[in-house]
Amino acid sequence: MSQLLRGPRGRLLTTYQFITRPFEFLSRCASTYGDVFNVPVVSGDVVIAGCPRSVEEVLTAPPETFLPFATRAIAPLVGEHSLLMLSGERHRRERKLLTPPFHGDRMRAYAAAMADTAARRLTEAARAPRAVAQEITQAISLDVIIRAVFGVEEPSRTSAFARAVVAMTDALTPALTFLPFLQRDLGGLGPYARFRRRVDDLDALFRGQIERARAAPGDDILSLMVSARYDDGSTMSDQAIFDELRTLLFAGHETTALALAWALDHVHRNPGVLARLRDEIDALGPEPDPERLAALPYLDAVCKEALRIYPIVTESPRLLAQPFRLDEHELLPGTGVAPCILLVHHHPDLYPEPSRFRPERFLERKFSPFEYLPFGGGHRRCIGAAFAMFEMKIVLGVALSAWEFRLLDERPPRPVRRNLTLSPSGGVPLVVRARNRVSAPPPDPGARRRRGSPSTGMHHRGGNDIADME
Numbered sequence: 177m178s179q180l181l182r183g184p185r186g187r188l189l190t191t192y193q194f195i196t197r198p199f200e201f202l203s204r205c206a207s208t209y210g211d212v213f214n215v216p217v218v219s220g221d222v223v224i225a226g227c228p229r230s231v232e233e234v235l236t237a238p239p240e241t242f243l244p245f246a247t248r249a250i251a252p253l254v255g256e257h258s259l260l261m262l263s264g265e266r267h268r269r270e271r272k273l274l275t276p277p278f279h280g281d282r283m284r285a286y287a288a289a290m291a292d293t294a295a296r297r298l299t300e301a302a303r304a305p306r307a308v309a310q311e312i313t314q315a316i317s318l319d320v321i322i323r324a325v326f327g328v329e330e331p332s333r334t335s336a337f338a339r340a341v342v343a344m345t346d347a348l349t350p351a352l353t354f355l356p357f358l359q360r361d362l363g364g365l366g367p368y369a370r371f372r373r374r375v376d377d378l379d380a381l382f383r384g385q386i387e388r389a390r391a392a393p394g395d396d397i398l399s400l401m402v403s404a405r406y407d408d409g410s411t412m413s414d415q416a417i418f419d420e421l422r423t424l425l426f427a428g429h430e431t432t433a434l435a436l437a438w439a440l441d442h443v444h445r446n447p448g449v450l451a452r453l454r455d456e457i458d459a460l461g462p463e464p465d466p467e468r469l470a471a472l473p474y475l476d477a478v479c480k481e482a483l484r485i486y487p488i489v490t491e492s493p494r495l496l497a498q499p500f501r502l503d504e505h506e507l508l509p510g511t512g513v514a515p516c517i518l519l520v521h522h523h524p525d526l527y528p529e530p531s532r533f534r535p536e537r538f539l540e541r542k543f544s545p546f547e548y549l550p551f552g553g554g555h556r557r558c559i560g561a562a563f564a565m566f567e568m569k570i571v572l573g574v575a576l577s578a579w580e581f582r583l584l585d586e587r588p589p590r591p592v593r594r595n596l597t598l599s600p601s602g603g604v605p606l607v608v609r610a611r612n613r614v615s616a617p618p619p620d621p622g623a624r625r626r627r628g629s630p631s632t633g634m635h636h637r638g639g640n641d642i643a644d645m646e
């Protein structure tokens with residue numbers, strides 16, 4: 177790292193502040209040191225790019241400039257074949273193979289599964305005296321991945337997958353993630369060996385699903401992976417498929433769930449937004465077609481604003497493989513470089529009153545990929561971005577169409593780090609009730625699937641003021 181770059185001192189303290197109070201810490205650094213500064217953390221130096229110009233410099237650099245960041249922490253979960261672990265030509269080749277299933281057009285196949293899952297989980301939540309938004313949305317996004325990505329349809333198999341996923345994630349303790357020397361088998365004993373057994377259990381379920389997809393391919397992402405070919409005509413190995421399925425689970429499950437929990441909270445703390453959104457959704461009728469929900473402009477703006485104000489992933493770091501010049505500073509190989517999504521999304525020049533939840537800003541102007549980047553950018557941009565936006569709009573649309581929500585905490589939740597993501601403290605406790613609409617009862621979960629999607633006819637398998645917000 178360049179000696180000239182300014183930033184806070186003291187590795188232990190900055191690591192602690194960065195992890196526990198990201199909003200306050202980053203905002204304080206930006207007002208003291210400017211848009212580009214160095215943060216010394218225990219694993220090394222991380223240079224923060226906190227304005228569109230510096231973000232553009234990073235995201236448009238040639239791919240070979242960077243390696244993936246912090247791979248040791250996630251390696252046990254995602255495996256060595258994972259997109260998150262690859263760089264250079266191998267990364268490009270793998271991404272080329274995995275991108276088509278996530279293309280916008282393909283999303284239609286997942287619309288009914290997303291809507292049905294949301295309706296089923298909300299029906300359950302409405303039976304309880306109180307619920308927690310984050311738990312509901314976690315259950316929805318896990319079910320959606322199991323159906324749309326893994327291609328599992330039968331309820332009994334869905335539960336087996338859900339149990340295996342929960343057992344595996346429970347066995348991956350933070351100590352195992354952050355202290356790589358604990359990642360030893362010790363002859364089948366200890367926490368790492370237990371975690372490996374849970375990974376093997378899930379992979380055994382994947383193996384069965386791969387065989388099914390080979391015998392009778394569906395619309396799901398696993399079926400597309402099984403039939404996809406690299407440029408040389410070869411197909412993915414089973415181990416590579418296992419690793420990518422765990423990668424999609426890791427990258428796509430909690431992120432989407434948290435984004436939805438935040439969105440529900442914001443919408444219910446802003447009565448004007450709720451009223452305008454309900455008007456837009458209600459105009460589609462009592463049981464709106466999920467694809468039409470996904471095309472609603474105000475709903476789209478609400479989801480974008482939720483991802484702006486609290487981006488689920490606050491930075492998208494890379495590791496320098498070569499010397500790199502950023503904002504006039506010469507940076508050395510081994511330095512971390514992180515486009516800071518959080519700081520850019522709260523830049524007052526771009527977003528006046530940045531702490532205010534105001535979806536209209538996305539209807540009034542367009543933002544460049546370096547001004548608005550909840551899904552990161554460049555050659556590592558989130559592969560599931562279209563999938564996540566589609567799911568957010570459908571789940572939120574179904575939820576507001578047929579259910580009422582009453583927030584139980586008067587004070588807005590604080591953004592707290594949960595693993596690598598930013599989650600609402602307390603998870604957003606609320607009461608869920610069927611909406612008292614004159615026109616219709618809440619939808620029958622499963623009805624859409626029984627009759628298929630009317631519109632596609634496809635079958636469905638699956639100096640800024642950031643610190644004020646704390």
Ligand code: HEM
Pocket residue numbers: 259260271325423424425427428429431432435487488489491492493550551552553554555556557558559560561563564
């Ligand atoms: C609201 C939900 C989501 C958010 C906020 C989010 C955000 C991100 C971000 C910031 C990155 C890093 C990009 C970069 O380094 O420039 C990323 C990467 C990734 N995401 Fe997402 N994501 C979400 C949902 C999903 C979903 C649903 C999937 C798949 C089912 C997914 C799969 C991935 C994968 C595979 C990568 C690694 C891409 C690569 O390294 O080439 N994400 N995501």
